[in-house]
Amino acid sequence: xxxxxxxxxxxxxxxxxxxxxxxxxAQQWNHLSHELLTxxxxxxxxxxxxxxxxxxxxxxDRVAKPSSKILLTLTEKMLSVNPDPSHxxxxxREMLLYIPKMEEDAVVETDPIRPSVTNLPNIDIQPExxxxxxxxxxxxxxxxxxHHRKWSLVHFLTNPTLEVDCSTSFPxxxxxxxxxxxxxxxxxxxxxxxxxxxxxxxxxxFVVALLGSCGVRSTSGxxxxxxxxxxxxxxxxxxxGSWSSWxxxxxxxxxxxxxxxSAIKFSSNKGMNCEGVQxxxxxxxxxxxxxxxxxxxxxWNFTNSKIQDNFSNGSAxxxxxxxxxxxxxxxxxxxxxxxxxxxxxxxxxxxxxxxILLNAIFTEPDDQWWYHRFIVSWVKPSADVGDExxxxxxxxxxxxxxSLRELLEVEKENGALxxxxxxxxxxxxxxxxxxxxxxxxxxxxxxxKILAEGKAADLIEEAGECLTELIQIDPxxxxxxxxxxxxxIRA
Amino acid sequence: MSAFSSTDAETGAIGPFHxxxxxxxxxxxxxxxxxxxxxxxAVTEHLRMSGVYWSLGALSLxxxxxxxxxxxxxxxxxxxxxxxxxxxxxxxxxxxxxxxxDCRDPRSGGFGGNCSGAAFGVxxxxxxxxxxxxxxxxxxxxxxxxxxxxxxxxxxDERLDKDAVARFVSGLQNPDGSFCGDExxxxxxxxxxxxxxxxxxxxxLPIPRNDGEEEDxxxxxxxGAARYVMSCRNFDGGFGCVPGAESHxxxxxxxxxxxxxxxxxxxxxxxxxxxxxxxxAWWLAERQCDSGGLxxxxxxxxxxxxxxxxLSALSIVGRVSWINTSRLGQFILNCQDDExxxxxxxxxxxxxxxxxxxxxxxxxxxxxxxxxxxxxGRTYREVDPVFALPTDVVRRLGLRAQVISxxxxxxxxxxxxxxILDGTKASLK
Numbered sequence: 001x002x003x004x005x006x007x008x009x010x011x012x013x014x015x016x017x018x019x020x021x022x023x024x025x026a027q028q029w030n031h032l033s034h035e036l037l038t039x040x041x042x043x044x045x046x047x048x049x050x051x052x053x054x055x056x057x058x059x060x061d062r063v064a065k066p067s068s069k070i071l072l073t074l075t076e077k078m079l080s081v082n083p084d085p086s087h088x089x090x091x092x093r094e095m096l097l098y099i100p101k102m103e104e105d106a107v108v109e110t111d112p113i114r115p116s117v118t119n120l121p122n123i124d125i126q127p128e129x130x131x132x133x134x135x136x137x138x139x140x141x142x143x144x145x146x147h148h149r150k151w152s153l154v155h156f157l158t159n160p161t162l163e164v165d166c167s168t169s170f171p172x173x174x175x176x177x178x179x180x181x182x183x184x185x186x187x188x189x190x191x192x193x194x195x196x197x198x199x200x201x202x203x204x205x206f207v208v209a210l211l212g213s214c215g216v217r218s219t220s221g222x223x224x225x226x227x228x229x230x231x232x233x234x235x236x237x238x239x240x241g242s243w244s245s246w247x248x249x250x251x252x253x254x255x256x257x258x259x260x261x262s263a264i265k266f267s268s269n270k271g272m273n274c275e276g277v278q279x280x281x282x283x284x285x286x287x288x289x290x291x292x293x294x295x296x297x298x299x300w301n302f303t304n305s306k307i308q309d310n311f312s313n314g315s316a317x318x319x320x321x322x323x324x325x326x327x328x329x330x331x332x333x334x335x336x337x338x339x340x341x342x343x344x345x346x347x348x349x350x351x352x353x354x355x356i357l358l359n360a361i362f363t364e365p366d367d368q369w370w371y372h373r374f375i376v377s378w379v380k381p382s383a384d385v386g387d388e389x390x391x392x393x394x395x396x397x398x399x400x401x402x403s404l405r406e407l408l409e410v411e412k413e414n415g416a417l418x419x420x421x422x423x424x425x426x427x428x429x430x431x432x433x434x435x436x437x438x439x440x441x442x443x444x445x446x447x448x449k450i451l452a453e454g455k456a457a458d459l460i461e462e463a464g465e466c467l468t469e470l471i472q473i474d475p476x477x478x479x480x481x482x483x484x485x486x487x488x489i490r491a
Numbered sequence: 492m493s494a495f496s497s498t499d500a501e502t503g504a505i506g507p508f509h510x511x512x513x514x515x516x517x518x519x520x521x522x523x524x525x526x527x528x529x530x531x532x533a534v535t536e537h538l539r540m541s542g543v544y545w546s547l548g549a550l551s552l553x554x555x556x557x558x559x560x561x562x563x564x565x566x567x568x569x570x571x572x573x574x575x576x577x578x579x580x581x582x583x584x585x586x587x588x589x590x591x592x593d594c595r596d597p598r599s600g601g602f603g604g605n606c607s608g609a610a611f612g613v614x615x616x617x618x619x620x621x622x623x624x625x626x627x628x629x630x631x632x633x634x635x636x637x638x639x640x641x642x643x644x645x646x647x648d649e650r651l652d653k654d655a656v657a658r659f660v661s662g663l664q665n666p667d668g669s670f671c672g673d674e675x676x677x678x679x680x681x682x683x684x685x686x687x688x689x690x691x692x693x694x695x696l697p698i699p700r701n702d703g704e705e706e707d708x709x710x711x712x713x714x715g716a717a718r719y720v721m722s723c724r725n726f727d728g729g730f731g732c733v734p735g736a737e738s739h740x741x742x743x744x745x746x747x748x749x750x751x752x753x754x755x756x757x758x759x760x761x762x763x764x765x766x767x768x769x770x771x772a773w774w775l776a777e778r779q780c781d782s783g784g785l786x787x788x789x790x791x792x793x794x795x796x797x798x799x800x801x802l803s804a805l806s807i808v809g810r811v812s813w814i815n816t817s818r819l820g821q822f823i824l825n826c827q828d829d830e831x832x833x834x835x836x837x838x839x840x841x842x843x844x845x846x847x848x849x850x851x852x853x854x855x856x857x858x859x860x861x862x863x864x865x866x867x868g869r870t871y872r873e874v875d876p877v878f879a880l881p882t883d884v885v886r887r888l889g890l891r892a893q894v895i896s897x898x899x900x901x902x903x904x905x906x907x908x909x910x911i912l913d914g915t916k917a918s919l920k
Contacts, residue, residue: 001835001836001840001841001842001843002794002836002840003836003837003840004840004841005839005840005841006828006835006839006840006841006842007839009841010841022528022530023528023529023530025530025533026527026528026529026530026532026533027527027528029533029534029536030527030533030536033533033536033607034607037607037624038607038624040624041624082534084534084537084538085536085537085538085604085626086537086604086627086629086672086673086675086677087537087603087604087626087627087629088537089675090627090673090675093675143677143679147675147676147677150677151675151676196788196790196791198731198732198736198737198739198788201736201737202731202732202733202735202736205735205736312789312790314737314788314789314790315737318725318737318738319737321725321726322735370726370727370774370789371726373726373727374726374727377726377764377765378726380765475815476779476814476815476818477776477777477779477813477814477815479812479813480772480773480776480813483769483813
């Protein structure tokens with residue numbers, strides 16, 4: 001059991017007071033569980049059984065059908081205690097959507113769970129937000145609770161009964177945005193408690209995608225066209241599958257990432273199949289380019305503040321890797337020649353190196369290496385940018401190498417003075433990441449087509465020295481470093 | 492003594508392994524959880540199907556099939572132990588296979604995590620029980636159910652409507668290739684693995700043709716599923732649960748396992764973003780902490796379960812040697828409960844069946860279980876890194892996934908039934 005000390009756990013069980021308390025809780029849970037499934041079956045039973053068919057235990061199934069409210073209350077009770085079971089959330093959603101409709105229409109359905117009704121009711125979102133917030137405070141990693149929150153939002157925002165007209169502004173727009181912005185606030189709070197909660201980071205991206213799902217307003221005024229414009233003009237290929245294309249390509253993609261079509265199909269009526277997002281887009285109304293930029297900038301700044309709080313925040317660095325391509329798009333505006341494009345990406349990469357990485361590397365050198373690797377690889381030029389740009393890339397790499405060499409010198413002196421800081425178990429051996437960073441930069445330089453004659457031999461030697469050092473300080477991964485060494489020789 | 496010292500030298504300093512305690516822990520677990528007063532049983536009631544799979548999987552690595560059948564009550568009921576119904580006679584526990592079929596959700600065609608009635612469909616003989624009311628069908632539990640049936644050699648049981656289950660699975664695929672876990676729409680790469688593994692176990696998985704032609708009548712779009720998995724890859728070579736989500740070792744297994752079943756591992760080296768199979772393997776190797784254990788993401792604590800998620804993925808991409816296996820083995824052994832059996836997430840923690848199963852899998856994948864067996868004069872079954880089933884079961888079913896080899900197509904015996912992709916060939920480099 002995650003994080004439960006064996007001795008404490010066992011002594012708790014041996015304590016008669018604790019164990020009887022747990023036993024009572026278990027019996028209560030089992031009772032509720034049984035009650036819920038029995039009630040649900042009663043409710044869904046297509047026809048009452050013929051008279052006189054009480055079962056052997058004396059239960060008579062001809063009792064009046066329970067109301068969906070009873071089941072809602074039961075699921076709330078149970079989920080507040082244990083938010084994990086997905087079937088409980090499923091039952092809750094059934095009760096929210098289909099049963100009220102049936103009760104209202106008094107239809108007899110052959111499959112009451114998936115009735116052929118159209119115009120399903122919208123849900124009252126507030127109780128769902130309150131319940132899931134409560135559950136997530138209890139267990140911030142409950143997949144099912146996060147999913148229910150997403151589902152509720154989407155269902156609420158795609159309400160097919162809303163008559164939405166894209167050409168005018170309408171009050172729902174502000175409501176929807178207000179809700180979504182308060183969702184971002186909730187994420188910030190939860191990330192304050194656990195900055196590595198990937199469920200919460202995912203939810204944050206989901207909300208941002210909803211906010212931006214409409215893409216930008218284009219001259220033609222069509223949401224679809226605007227999104228296609230943006231997608232066509234961004235480097236979707238290069239960053240295929242990344243969050244940037246996910247955001248840009250609108251329609252199914254923006255939602256498809258986390259929750260999709262079948263869920264929307266269910267709550268659908270005519271014209272709303274997997275383009276449910278179009279509805280959302282309309283509900284939220286169209287964002288202007290400025291608004292979209294503001295949203296993304298806000299996220300960019302958010303990751304920055306998270307990193308300033310704690311340099312070893314892999315989740316924030318990860319998010320930054322997804323936002324960076326979008327930042328590039330915003331900065332480019334209208335200039336699109338490969339060289340101009342590349343120049344701007346180089347500016348961004350240099351900013352990341354100087355403002356974020358350099359700082360982080362000098363204060364806590366173990367954690368940012370993967371992001372460093374990303375920056376080096378992301379800004380790697382293709383041949384068509386011209387020699388001038390290739391040279392600028394090379395310059396950046398040489399600067400990185402110099403900083404890393406300097407860091408290694410400082411660390412060596414500290415080490416000699418016995419200032420080695422305590423490490424926790426997940427951190428690598430001393431200076432490992434600086435050596436790896438240097439090795440990365442050197443081997444990237446070695447791939448350069450414009451590298452000055454005679455420089456290669458020195459770089460190869462220095463890269464080899466890095467690997468020798470690494471094998472010494474990090475013997476667990478010896479084979480990986482030997483593999484690198486073989487690659488240098490092959491090249 | 493002399494016989495021991497030679498094997499000790501051969502095995503390195505592998506510490507004690509509590510075989511009998513672990514077997515007892517697993518066998519007794521079911522009875523403990525069945526008790527209506529078990530708190531653990533109550534809060535894990537909804538995922539009992541997976542719990543049973545982990546239990547059976549664990550015991551199957553320790554004991555042969557007949558012994559597992561007899562002590563777990565796979566096909567025939569077993570004495571439920573205790574007289575917890577207040578002297579109403581000793582309870583017979585329903586055979587696991589029968590219970591699995593009770594959990595089939597006829598409406599969706601999939602399997603739920605349990606069925607109603609206090610835990611595990613226990614009934615006192617002579618008393619009428621209510622008809623089981625299954626939980627909603629879900630891919631997670633459908634895969635666990637099929638894995639249980641596979642281990643019980645019951646995939647041909649007439650109660651299993653393979654077409655209905657296959658329809659349930661394929662019906663959850665989205666146009667972008669991803670899979671929902673159930674009809675309520677949660678999308679996650681975990682479900683891609685579950686879906687492909689389910690179809691493979693059912694013998695219904697269409698393997699993409701090498702000539703690049705699409706098969707029009709295929710039940711699912713395997714290429715699309717693989718493409719979706721690739722869209723979840725990140726700059727560190729790892730995979731997240733949806734596009735844009737950060738890399739997580741558990742998710743890496745699901746994605747690599749799915750690519751392996753889809754015979755699509757070559758996609759790992761086709762990107763133009765500097766990511767390839769070796770970057771992934773390296774990121775996985777960096778998960779090894781100073782304690783020897785593996786963590787799931789950078790800067791997190793080591794946890795025994797990653798012994799499975801990471802080693803299985805490293806086995807599939809042919810790079811197990813990139814971590815220190817003997818230190819990992821020692822870490823797992825340090826997590827044993829030497830009084831009551833079972834393996835915990837970390838040393839000194841309370842064990843559970845999930846970590847017990849994945850700890851044993853880890854020991855198996857690095858060959859420690861085999862060495863321990865040699866030392867103690869036992870033969871342990873091996874685990875398959877793709878299907879998470881004993882290799883003899885995978886062979887019996889004729890399942891064939893894909894693995895990468897860097898030694899001229901040579902792989903260890905347990906992987907030989909799979910198709911081998913030569914990692915040193917230009918096509919992959």
